[in-house]
């Protein structure tokens with residue numbers, strides 16, 4: 001996407017997340033690829049509700065900061081997804097969304113498949129979400145942890161911190177993130193109840209026809 005349009009889209013998506021309580025205070029960050037291989041990134045300590053398109057951090061295709069405010073302190077996290085997922089990664093979104101964080105606090109999570117398989121869309125849009133250990137905001141070690149996954153996951157959950165999703169473009173990445181949060185919410189609401197989860201066969205069919 002071109003510069004002007006992408007700036008507008010990042011700010012529009014960020015405000016939509018903020019308005020619905022998915023990105024409170026100054027939490028979260030977004031990055032997205034420009035047509036020329038550069039990156040637009042939300043500035044550090046900015047609120048998703050009040051982003052200025054003209055002040056987004058702008059990196060050229062060689063990773064040099066060439067404009068805008070100081071970028072998010074989670075650049076290592078974002079860069080690790082771009083480096084390991086290649087052309088599949090056109091945008092990365094990180095949030096501190098409430099239900100995803102809440103679900104990560106329980107001891108009995110499946111670390112290789114964080115979300116219980118209750119409904120189709122999270123499976124279709126995210127695949128298996130890897131649960132990673134806690135990393136403090138700004139810790140470059142989380143970038144290394146993503147690199148260690150070798151690009152196998154489009155979504156990870158940082159325990160006690162927040163989810164990170166990479167996707168083809170800004171819109172589909174935000175939508176996938178919303179699936180993660182909705183699935184975590186459903187998992188919490190049904191926790192301890194005797195629910196009918198999707199069967200392995202149903203999951204297999206969903207993942208073989210991902211759209």
Ligand SMILES: O=C(CO)COP(=O)(O)O
Nearest residue numbers: 028029044045072073137
């Ligand atoms: O989510 C955040 C830290 O993990 C927000 O950090 P930034 O304000 O630097 O983007």
Ligand SMILES: [Zn+2]
Nearest residue numbers: 028096137162
């Ligand atoms: Zn964070």
